[in-house]
Amino acid sequence: MTTPFEYALENQDKFLRELTEFLRIPSISAQPHHKEDVRKAAEWAAAHCLSLGMTRAEVMDTDGHPVVYAEWLGAPGKPTVIFYGHYDVQPAELKDGWHTEPFHPVIMDDKIFGRGTADDKGQVFIHLKAFESVMKTTGTFPVNIKILLEGEEEVGSIHLRPFIKSHSELLKGDVGLVSDSGMLAPGLPTIVYGLRGLVELEIYVTGPHHDLHSGAYGGTVDNPNHALSRIVASLHDAQGRIAVSGFADDVRVLSADEHASISHVPFTEEMWYVETGAPAIWGDPDFTLKERTGARPTIEVNGLFGGYTGDGSKTIIPAKATAKITCRLVPNQNPQKVFEAIQRHVAAHTPPTVHSEVSFKRGEPGLVVDPNDPAMQVAVEAYQHSFGKAPIFTLEGGSIPAVMMMRESLGIPVILMGFGLPDDNLHAPNEKFSLEQFRLGIQTAIEFYRLLPEHQK
């Protein structure tokens, strides 16, 4: 008799053909002209869930991109898992430095390259294929499962909270499960027990009421590009510490245990140099490199623009300059308070020669999940089975608003079982997902679903 995992190995080529179909839909949630593609990806995912034997699968509208909901509830009396993932992806264009077309996935060297391979379509597929493998070989599934796939994870999950709130009956369950994170290194299974929150904001600096001729007005008008640069420069001190008063007031102090645990994370300066390619490590000198990665808040200008950015030159003083900023928050920090601290800082650093405005875009607090929850222990055993070793518990640098919402609105523990690797190039050109991780992920998921009913008695 074929075991579920044997089925998964035998069907890997079929799984990858299906995944490739899913990846070819450019479901870029940030770009309005891809709106129809986002819906197409949702429809594809819903149809695929039905084809696997789920008993219900729907594309459900929100005020933004739709949510996919699917379920199989054929195990009465057994626990119900709410699996969350997202089918939207980050923007990607060949000219950004991709070696292959971002939406024409290519398999090379036991890896699949393309936008969404690791973040998050490939990881969603781990669970869909675990479900398929168990169903095809045993005719049933050990737990009830509800699949919630979001189309706005990459743009802040703005419409997910009202969706979860208004569907709390539908989404009732015992354990939340998410595969949208990574392992610290190959061979080192990792459970993320803390996630940073996020505040997104934009700073606008305006000066003259329209672009001015730099020959006629230069030297008398404060250039918004210069003024914005002074503001951005003031956000950190010369050593790399955040210099915004009040920003870090509520930052949770790490316990001795956490300091020790972080110090054991197998991340070295050499790895940093290889992964980033940057000339030297930067950042708050009061914390170690490992602590700065995940355990500390950050302010990053993701986009900066003002004036003429086309070919050639245009001798102007621009009317406006913009900084697009996201801040990563650690648990205890309040997004609104952080935003207000920055707003005060910008106002204090705006000279009378220009105007500035700080616009709030979105905010989610950070989160810590209790590592001692029984469902966490099921995950530990599942990893032990597939990887041959117990997972390490870590704080993650990224933010998954949905995890916070699931915990808040549904009141259930959420397990972050991620199979990405540090060099997967998330949000960057040449995103990839290791097929070894894909196979191990399916094996871990099969085991997790198998073991869960025993622990949840």
Add this chain to the structure above:
Amino acid sequence: MTTPFEYALENQDKFLRELTEFLRIPSISAQPHHKEDVRKAAEWAAAHCLSLGMTRAEVMDTDGHPVVYAEWLGAPGKPTVIFYGHYDVQPAELKDGWHTEPFHPVIMDDKIFGRGTADDKGQVFIHLKAFESVMKTTGTFPVNIKILLEGEEEVGSIHLRPFIKSHSELLKGDVGLVSDSGMLAPGLPTIVYGLRGLVELEIYVTGPHHDLHSGAYGGTVDNPNHALSRIVASLHDAQGRIAVSGFADDVRVLSADEHASISHVPFTEEMWYVETGAPAIWGDPDFTLKERTGARPTIEVNGLFGGYTGDGSKTIIPAKATAKITCRLVPNQNPQKVFEAIQRHVAAHTPPTVHSEVSFKRGEPGLVVDPNDPAMQVAVEAYQHSFGKAPIFTLEGGSIPAVMMMRESLGIPVILMGFGLPDDNLHAPNEKFSLEQFRLGIQTAIEFYRLLPEHQK
């Protein structure tokens, strides 16, 4: 008998229909996709010169956009005027804030609105129409005239110098004449006797070898947007003085006469507020507002960009950030020395956590023309005739590389007879040219050509 100026008034509608045709060709020299439009404008101008009775008109190739050369040499023994203008224009798009389509000129309120109306197609037309008006009414012209129209003024006149050098015989003449500048106020004729030079450069700051996920690497990687902001912020001190060591070493000290002359320029703080719309005057506190406008060197970041600048957000640390910069130079400053001073400054302000590079794009020194040259006195008389008062002599903030080249390579005095007004929105949305200025300009030009032979004996 109709006088030349009466002819000009009677034919204003015809002149404006012709000018509109010329303005509708989007001859944007900075944008490669408008290359054919630039040539089309050159061909239109050459054909128009022939239609006015010029005896030769050609589109002549350079390594960049072509030059238009036209001539009428029917006055042997009389002086030869080399008239310079440009038929290329600055970029313009409706979305930049234009109230009308930039390349569909509209006449309203005795003004013509559209890209190129004042800078410089409309001003070139003043001289073509002065020529036509004299020819049509008298059958001849009082001086020989050679017309040189450039297609690269807005991108630094890179190929004009070799063209002028290799055509010094063709371009031989007695007086250079340019209408590509402005008057200080309506009713106040102005001759520009000094022009600032220009250095164009770009600063690139690079960090990681590709865009990184800000959740995974934020706090450990120096963000190129932040590092570039620190560099840009360091270019000026908090009061608005240029803080680049060596930048202003060779700046020519203004004479007491010049200080006095500048203090009489009818430019007030109130005018500054109306024209700029900016909240407060900025700049080097060691000089007056009037002195900063034209008599002092400047550094302006015309364009600033790094990272994600599209819709929504992308949580990245960008690999690269760019500042596009032009500096205005006063006479005596050497473009190469100025560039090197900035290069040293940027290197000194680049921390080990990023790389930086400063790229030289082009450079032209500034220039002073002698106000006592006899041809200058002809211009004074011409203005006296048309405006009823003598012109004021002023230093201009802008840069016209061709003027420098004409003086250098052809060794002739160059008269800058400009008819623009301060609110013409050069290089900005809603560029316009006053039709009153157009009429007075034609009258002044007719008179200048008529008087010139008497003074040049």
